[in-house]
Amino acid sequence: xxxxxxxxxxxxxxxxxxxxxxxxxxxxxxxxxxxxxxxxxxxxxxxxxxxxxxxxxxxxxxxxxxxxxxxxxxxxxxxxxxxxxxxxxxxxxxxxxxxxxxxxxxxxxxxxxxxxxxxxxxxxxxxxxxxxxxxxxxxxxxxxxxxxxxxxxxxxxxxxxxxxxxxxxxxxxxxxxxxxxxxxxxxxxxxxxxxxxxxxxxxxxxxxxxxxxxxxxxxxxxxxxxxxxxxxxxxxxxxxxxxxxxxxxxxxxxxxxxxxxxxxxxxxxxxxxxxxxxxxxxxxxxxxxxxxxxxxxxxxxxxxxxxxxxxxxxxxxxxxxxxxxxxxxxxxxxxxxxxxxxxxxxxxxxxxxxxxxxxxxxxxxxxxxxxxxxxxxxxxxxxxxxxxxxxxxxxxxxxxxxxxxxxxxxxxxxxxxxxxxxxxxxxxxxxxxxxxxxxxxxxxxxxxxxxxxxxxxxxxxxxxxxxxxxxxxxxxxxxxxxxxxxxxxxxxxxxxxxxxxxxxxxxxxxxxxxxxxxxxxxxxxxxxxxxxxxxxxxxxxxxxxxxxxxxxxxxxxxxxxxxxxxxxxxxxxxxxxx
Amino acid sequence: xxxxxxxxxxxxxxxxxxxxxxxxxxxxxxxxxxxxxxxxxxxxxxxxxxxxxxxxxxxxxxxxxxxxxxxxxxxxxxxxxxxxxxxxxxxxxxxxxxxxxxxxxxxxxxxxxxxxxxxxxxxxxxxxxxxxxxxxxxxxxxxxxxxxxxxxxxxxxxxxxxxxxxxxxxxxxxxxxxxxxxxx
Numbered sequence: 001x002x003x004x005x006x007x008x009x010x011x012x013x014x015x016x017x018x019x020x021x022x023x024x025x026x027x028x029x030x031x032x033x034x035x036x037x038x039x040x041x042x043x044x045x046x047x048x049x050x051x052x053x054x055x056x057x058x059x060x061x062x063x064x065x066x067x068x069x070x071x072x073x074x075x076x077x078x079x080x081x082x083x084x085x086x087x088x089x090x091x092x093x094x095x096x097x098x099x100x101x102x103x104x105x106x107x108x109x110x111x112x113x114x115x116x117x118x119x120x121x122x123x124x125x126x127x128x129x130x131x132x133x134x135x136x137x138x139x140x141x142x143x144x145x146x147x148x149x150x151x152x153x154x155x156x157x158x159x160x161x162x163x164x165x166x167x168x169x170x171x172x173x174x175x176x177x178x179x180x181x182x183x184x185x186x187x188x189x190x191x192x193x194x195x196x197x198x199x200x201x202x203x204x205x206x207x208x209x210x211x212x213x214x215x216x217x218x219x220x221x222x223x224x225x226x227x228x229x230x231x232x233x234x235x236x237x238x239x240x241x242x243x244x245x246x247x248x249x250x251x252x253x254x255x256x257x258x259x260x261x262x263x264x265x266x267x268x269x270x271x272x273x274x275x276x277x278x279x280x281x282x283x284x285x286x287x288x289x290x291x292x293x294x295x296x297x298x299x300x301x302x303x304x305x306x307x308x309x310x311x312x313x314x315x316x317x318x319x320x321x322x323x324x325x326x327x328x329x330x331x332x333x334x335x336x337x338x339x340x341x342x343x344x345x346x347x348x349x350x351x352x353x354x355x356x357x358x359x360x361x362x363x364x365x366x367x368x369x370x371x372x373x374x375x376x377x378x379x380x381x382x383x384x385x386x387x388x389x390x391x392x393x394x395x396x397x398x399x400x401x402x403x404x405x406x407x408x409x410x411x412x413x414x415x416x417x418x419x420x421x422x423x424x425x426x427x428x429x430x431x432x433x434x435x436x437x438x439x440x441x442x443x444x445x446x447x448x449x450x451x452x453x454x455x456x457x458x459x460x461x462x463x464x465x466x467x468x469x470x471x472x473x474x475x476x477x478x479x480x481x482x483x484x485x486x487x488x489x490x491x492x493x494x495x496x497x498x499x500x501x502x503x504x505x506x507x508x509x510x511x512x513x514x515x516x517x518x519x520x521x522x523x524x525x526x527x528x529x530x531x532x533x534x535x536x537x538x539x540x541x542x543x544x545x546x547x548x549x550x551x552x553x554x555x556x557x558x559x560x561x562x563x564x565x566x567x568x569x570x571x572x573x574x575x576x577x578x
Numbered sequence: 579x580x581x582x583x584x585x586x587x588x589x590x591x592x593x594x595x596x597x598x599x600x601x602x603x604x605x606x607x608x609x610x611x612x613x614x615x616x617x618x619x620x621x622x623x624x625x626x627x628x629x630x631x632x633x634x635x636x637x638x639x640x641x642x643x644x645x646x647x648x649x650x651x652x653x654x655x656x657x658x659x660x661x662x663x664x665x666x667x668x669x670x671x672x673x674x675x676x677x678x679x680x681x682x683x684x685x686x687x688x689x690x691x692x693x694x695x696x697x698x699x700x701x702x703x704x705x706x707x708x709x710x711x712x713x714x715x716x717x718x719x720x721x722x723x724x725x726x727x728x729x730x731x732x733x734x735x736x737x738x739x740x741x742x743x744x745x746x747x748x749x750x751x752x753x754x755x756x757x758x759x760x761x762x
Contacts, residue, residue: 024581071744104581141741145702147718148743187587191580230702230717257580268580271589273598296715297631297696297722305616313609320605325598329580381616382625388713389704389739456711458704458739463747466737470658470679471750473708473735546597553601557608564612568619574710576624576727 016108022516023419023523027184032102032109032175036095036420038119040413041508043091046126047406048501050083055494058445062487063464063480070462071136077460079133081142085401086161086244087126092409093199093251094119094168099420100196100254101175107184110174118167125161128153141460143237146217146228155218159211166207169200191268191275192261195254198278199247206247209239231298238289248401249319250281252363252408256326259360259408262415263351263526266333269325277325280318291379295388304381316376323368323556328549330361335545337527343547354524355425359411359435363404366439370446371399373560383567386574389460392453399446402493407439410500417504418522423511425522431503438496444489452482627714630723639697639721643672647682652761655683655752662754664761665692673736673751675703675716677743680736680751687758691727704739707753713739728755 018027053076059067060076068076102109109115131153132138138150176197179185189197213236219225257274260266268274290307293299334346351357374396378387387393414431417423425431457464457479464479466472514522586592620626650663662683665671667690674681676699686692696705698718705714710730714722736751754761 070747074741074744074746139744145740147701148741185583187583188589190582190584231720261580266580267582269598270592270594271584272592273594273602293715295627295713297717297720300629301620301626305613309609309613309616313612317602317605317609320608321602324601328598376612380612382619382623382627385625385627385713386711388715389706390711390713454711456706456708456713456737458706458737460741461737461739461747466747466750469748469750470660471655471683471735471752473737473750473752476709550597557604561608568615571619571625572623574625574712575707575729577712578624578626578628578725 018106018108021103021419022514023519026103027106028420029102029108031112032098033420035109035112035115035119036098036103036416038116039091039095039098040416040420042119042123042126043088043095043409044501044504046083046087046091047497049130050080050085050088051494051497051501053077053080053083055490056080058487058490060462061464061483063483065487071139073462074139074141074460075133075136078139078141079130082129082133084406085142086158089248089401089405089409090161090165090244091122091126093203093247094122094165095416096251096255096409096412097168097172097196097200098175099416100193101172101179103420104190104193105175105179105185107175107179107182110171110178112171114167115171118164118171121164121167122161123164125157125159125164127157128160129157132157143241144217145237146220146230146233149221152218152221155214155221159214159218162207162210162214165203169203169207172196172200188271191271192254192258194275195250195257195278198282199250199254201282202243202246202250206240206243209236209243213237213240231293231296234293234296235289238292242289242292245397245400246281246315248405250278252367252405253278253319253322253326255408255412256322256360256364257329259356259411259415260326260330260333262523263354263357263360264330264333264337265527266326266329269328269332273321274325277318277321280314284312284315284318291384294379294381294384301381308379308381312376312379316372319368319372323364323372324549324553326364327361327552328546331546331549334527339527343551347548349527351525351527353432354414354526355431355435356411356414356524358432359407359414359439362435362439363407363411366407366443366446367400367404368556369559370443371396371401371404373563374399374446374450376560377564377567380564380567383571386567386571387453389458390453391449391457391459394459395446395449395451395453398442398449402442403439403446407435407442410438411435413500413504414524417507417511418514418519421508421511422514423507424514424518425503425524426507426511427503428524430499431524434496434499434503436496438493438500441489441491441493441496445486445493448482448486448489452479452486455479455482457483628722628724632721632723633719634697634721636697636699636718640674640676640699642695643674643681646670646672651682652685667692667758669693670695673705674699675705675738675749676700678738678745678749680705680738680749683752683754685754685756685761686726686728687761688728688731688755689758691725694724694726695721696724697721701742702740703742703749704737706737706739708735708737710734715740728753731755731757 017030138154140148140150339346664685671692672695703716734753738749
């Protein structure tokens, strides 16, 4: 610790140690700070491992390279999904939950010992499942659809990990209760904390669904249960699998608001609208797990339509609202700072050299245009016939989870390192290009996989040429081109990802210590180079004229409608079937 | 800011700017349009998956496919010896997925309808008909009946697109579509 004053607060039998953050004036519980650090470091470690696996997958699917043998390809693909989709993201989300509760509310964290127990369970569980996969007897893909069977410790590791995450959620809820009891804040919780709360509530639903399906599957793998119904498994598994993506959405939207607040001083246009949009995620998103079952036998069309439309579209509406209010709040803040010329001076003069801002804005745009639109099209009952289990599916979710969630998490790291680790970002020039390198690479991965999927190329498939098949099918040559471009994009994204890991680790180890004197510059270039506070009253933000944002959402909506109906046109050309 | 509590304690009564309200309304109406589009397509569109599904024991299903193949076999496929079955127009056609093949090969006539039965003998598999790009999930124990009407002639590949083990990438099948009255 540098010259930071440590304040002790004793409440009843509980003593907590705090320091005061020089940038924000928030009181930071040192126990919470240690937990945030541990979870963030674990997240980055699994990102590095899973990212390397991902690059190997892409280089194998590139027909001209075809890196791995088929056995290794399926093994590595299973590990890739596990390490990045589950471990990197959930560990990071635990850090986000502790940050959004204890730090933002200046509260002590509830039951830090329990939080450590949760962390250790997550580490043990994550390692156990990784070991199971790497031993080679659990190559069942991340989804592990029965009757494919993995080793028991594959499922057991996942269960332990989930229990750990559940403990983390309880610590978050407990911290909210403590903050309210001890009056560490006035009025309602801030929007970022509200968003994190929606993430935590969805997480509880997610973990409960996971327990309902993974515990019987574990018992089946050790022989206590004779049969797992394949359709029931998928139904319940996706109540976990898809809901966990809603945790990500809630978490990364909260981070968009957080970064917009810290870098350009943005405040929500309307608390009411933004909070309602978050609430829609809780009410509707997890029911959308039905859209993984659109070409499944045994479920009625009525069931499919209700569960993927009313439910999903109200949640999509939530995302569309955030898609407008986040850039809108940035535009309002920038206009207030004097960037008022034309429709887009606010955007041109935004702090693009600040990796936190650049990563956030790229995440916002690409999540909407690439991940969001494709997700709605994919989740339409009949359109799904053209896309189910093709490469379109991973193309879509790399648009949401990589260009959306992962990029947002990377962006916020550039604030977490100075604020929580209290270190300057080492090599700021490299950090400046990192979000672009990773973001554009990841966008390429998404789009080229979607392109290949549109040509019918199967996902999770080692050999495009089907060389050893008795009845091979030859995809059109442009499919090879798509997979080649996907490989090149993966190299670019992996370079950006490696840069992120190296910058973060080096900054934590060797970065200059941060205190009052250098905190302003440590957070990266800003429009006014200081963290400003909001001065206007609520309601005023809404009175700002936001032409730039209106243009952006109009372009988005036009692209959405066009792409949606183009796909119906394609569908009408397929063999008639009923 | 979003990291501070709302300045006004009664934030839920704050007025909302018009631009924001318009966008919320657009998002809501668009959701309704997308909802009615799916129903519209069920009534007027030609590409909908049937909900005709029965539970079936995988062994019983394999028996049905074998009986079907025996009855309608017209030839064997090249060097592989896989039978090619040509069902009657308007009648039932069967295919079974099993590690690692789609069996048998079918020969259908363009413009005729067939009740195509799909199921698996072991694991979950995928029925990915290329290049027309129709993708259907296949479960063991569930018999899915889809009425298909091929609208173009040619050779169509069936690729398994649900991971089914280490031989997944060699699992393929074939459907020939011939002009009415030809083939056989």
